Amino acid sequence: NVQDANDNPPLINLLSVNSELVEVSENAPPGYVIALVRVSDRDSGANGRVQCKLLGNVPFRLQEYESFSTILVDGRLDREQRDQYNLTIQARDNGIPSLQATKSFTVKITDENDNHPHFSKPYYQVIVQENNTPGAYLLSVSARDPDLGLNGSVSYQIVPSQVRDMPVFTYVSINPNSGDIYALRSFNHEQTKAFEFKVLAKDGGNPSLQSNATVRVIVLDVNDNTPGHGWCPWAA
Incomplete structure (x- = not known):
């Protein structure tokens, strides 16, 4: 055994x-x-x-x-x-x-597409003098997405809205890849002292995830209007 x-x-x-x-x-x-x-x-x-x-x-x-x-x-x-x-x-x-x-x-x-793009800040502000050159650079927005590949690839667009009854797209444009924002017209302080719009950041996932931030543009006055003719009390 x-x-x-x-x-x-x-x-x-x-x-x-x-x-x-x-x-x-x-x-x-x-x-x-x-x-x-x-x-x-x-x-x-x-x-x-x-x-x-x-x-x-x-x-x-x-x-x-x-x-x-x-x-x-x-x-x-x-x-x-x-x-x-x-x-x-x-x-x-x-x-x-x-x-x-x-x-x-x-x-x-x-990886799964489980993260929304995250802007570096929720509110951006830029100050620009009136009579700017159309096409002038204003500012950049930036959003980050920690996902991989297309899930983490971020593109930008401006959310449709109105500025003085005109589409915001006639005032500003954005580079969809870099987030750089440009003026599309010469701003006039006497007509528009400030305006706001939203920028959307969306990733390349399917389905896509997105977030938004607010941009405020302040238009500074310059001395571009001559005084009107009127009665002066000290005139002879």
Whole structure:
């Protein structure tokens, strides 16, 4: 009668991980399965009974079943905070002394369009003298989106509105890529002392996310009007 010796460590097989790398969306909910694990031990009895666990403080957990285990999402994932995790599975048998094995793989968090463009400030103001040259540069607005690729690509446009019953597009224009804003006409302080409009920033995701900021243009007076002829009390 040959007694079994605990001379075989557990063997860990990852069944659903290609080249020890798995990609998971940052929108994956808790309970989402990212990998299947099968653990075996060629010893018999207690020497061949194995417990598994996931090492480290990570937003994933290991769920054991009779013949296999799963690794699931167990917390909120945010690629902008952390885009990769290195997970290690530890398997330990019940022999005395116990034998153990570990297996590591990488989880890459993929991007989703979950961030709106964010302007550097919600309100912009520029002061310009009247009689400016049409086409003159006024100011730039800037918005940032931390998502990747098209999800983080920002373009700008002016929100339709009116200035003195005229479309705002007849007063100003914006470069959709840079956010630079230009005057389209020569402003007249006597007609328009100030005006406001909104700029929209939208990303290239599908569906697109957007935000807006307010721009105020103040038109300064210059001495461009000659005095009118009238009665002067000291005139002879």
